[in-house]
Amino acid sequence: MNKTPLIENACRELLQYGVWDGRAKCKYWIKRYLLHRETAKEDLIFWPTGLLAAGLWSCREELIKNGGSGTERQPLIDMIENALAAYYGRWLKKDMPVAVIDDLLAGETLLNIYLEISHHSSENLMGLSQEKVREALDRLAAYAVGQPTDAAGSFRYRPAHGSMFVFADGIGLACPFLYRYGETFGDQKYKELALVQIVNFLSYGMDGEGLPYHGYDLTDDCKYGIIGWGRAVGWLLRGMAGCLESNDGRKGLWEPFTELTDAVLAYQRQGGSFSWQLEALEGPVDTSATGMICASLKQGISQGVLTDEKYEKALWKGLDALKGFVRDGQVYNCSGECEGFSCYPQCYGAYPWSLGPALEIL
Numbered sequence: 031m032n033k034t035p036l037i038e039n040a041c042r043e044l045l046q047y048g049v050w051d052g053r054a055k056c057k058y059w060i061k062r063y064l065l066h067r068e069t070a071k072e073d074l075i076f077w078p079t080g081l082l083a084a085g086l087w088s089c090r091e092e093l094i095k096n097g098g099s100g101t102e103r104q105p106l107i108d109m110i111e112n113a114l115a116a117y118y119g120r121w122l123k124k125d126m127p128v129a130v131i132d133d134l135l136a137g138e139t140l141l142n143i144y145l146e147i148s149h150h151s152s153e154n155l156m157g158l159s160q161e162k163v164r165e166a167l168d169r170l171a172a173y174a175v176g177q178p179t180d181a182a183g184s185f186r187y188r189p190a191h192g193s194m195f196v197f198a199d200g201i202g203l204a205c206p207f208l209y210r211y212g213e214t215f216g217d218q219k220y221k222e223l224a225l226v227q228i229v230n231f232l233s234y235g236m237d238g239e240g241l242p243y244h245g246y247d248l249t250d251d252c253k254y255g256i257i258g259w260g261r262a263v264g265w266l267l268r269g270m271a272g273c274l275e276s277n278d279g280r281k282g283l284w285e286p287f288t289e290l291t292d293a294v295l296a297y298q299r300q301g302g303s304f305s306w307q308l309e310a311l312e313g314p315v316d317t318s319a320t321g322m323i324c325a326s327l328k329q330g331i332s333q334g335v336l337t338d339e340k341y342e343k344a345l346w347k348g349l350d351a352l353k354g355f356v357r358d359g360q361v362y363n364c365s366g367e368c369e370g371f372s373c374y375p376q377c378y379g380a381y382p383w384s385l386g387p388a389l390e391i392l
Contacts, residue, residue, distance in 0.1 A: 031392060035359030037089055037106055040385055041113035044082045047382055048073065073129040074121045077203055078382035080135030083117060085389025086110045087139045114139065115156035118166075122158070126166050128173040131185055131200055137170040137207040138272075141214065171211050171220060174204060180248045183223075184230045187245070195254065195371070197245040198235065201227055202265030202322070206272025213276050224273055225282055231266065232286055240293035241308065242266050244371055255371040258308035260319025261383070263294055267326035274333040284335055291336060294323060295344050301354075302347030306365045306374065314378060317355050318364045321387030324348035328391050345391075352388055361388045 050072045061069040090110045093103045118140060121127075140163060147153070147160045154160060178189040180196060185204060187197040205224040212220030235246045237257045244255025244262045255262070270287045273279035297308035299315070304323055306316035327345045330336035355363045364384030366375040 031353055031356070033089060033389070033392060034106060036356065036361075036385065036389055036392070037086065037110065039359030040082050040086055040389060041109055043382055043385070044079055044086065044113050044117050047079055047082070048076050071127070071129060073133065074124065074127075075133050075136035076129070077132040077135050078386070079117065080133070080138070081386030082382050083114060083136055083139040085386040086114060087142050088390040111156045114143070115158060118143070118158060122162055122166060126169050128170060130188070131174065131177060132203050134170055134174060134204045134207045135202075137167060138210070141167055141207065141210055145214065167211060170207065174208055174223065182230045182234070182248060183226050185227060194247050194249050195245050196231065196235065196247070198231060198242050198262035199265045201231055201269030202267075202272075203269075205269035209273040209279060210275065221278060225279070228270055228273065228283065240289060256307055256374075258297070259374065260304055260306050260308060260316045261322065261365070261368065263308060264319050264322025264326070264387075266290065267294070268322055271326040271329040271333075274330065274335055280333065280335060287330060287335060291327065291330065291341070295340070298344055298347065302349075302351035304348075306376075314365070314376070315351070315363050316365045316378075317352060317361050317384040318381065318387065320348055320352055321361070321384055321391065324352070325387045325390045349391060352392060356388070356392070361385050
């Protein structure tokens, strides 16, 4: 299919989504300085744009490797590189603030940029210097190491609010970056930090049928949210797939990744998509869950972990299903942003969290 409209829209959203306008800045100023309330700052690398960056980088690699003639592909490559340069450039100019663990997702593409610079033995790429990019990567990694954890060493999601909850989201947000950072710079502690997040969630956050709850709390030994929420499944698979690049990751995760994939594929709908809650086979389709699950399938296949023909068939069915929801550079039928455990708004539209994963696989 023609991905140009998807790429064009992703480049726009990368630079616009979540950026405060004058009204939002004014509200922040009033709450913080007049009412003296703790309120979140503007986050220029929050997770929705991190997903877009990952999707765009995947498109760039595909265009360079398998694209058509230079006159067809070079304008798209330039568009992607210009958007990524502007996205990371404005964050670097703000002195690289890291607000929450979610921001580590944006570090994945930044790490790809660093590796590209190193591979070509150049000092910069897209106007981003190797030295500055390395500084940013170190900042993200150090932030993760300093995060509060529970008794088992898992990241507490939103610890500033006093929460002891561990969310499945955190696996997909943090683990691929941490693992690849440790692999790239030869520091085992970051790989171990990533793997312990996954091992703990598989130990404390799953139901008896092999599907995840949305999260858990070790202090009361209780699991929270619904079983098989589509994006929680996607986040968990994404985090595991991102740690399959080396022998260390494959050795520890090969079997549980395959088992989770098998449990998930049991709920693939006849048309190839996945529901907002996997077991709700007569409920709404969720393209964010479908995209994230299929992206992890693709990664598991490419890493030689998922070798049976059934996985390729499931991936192609999922891709065909996603194509049916693409219109005007958007991927529709995506569920809205989750508001917490068991708070899953049943409103469906087009969001970055369906577009980003779709770019990786369509």
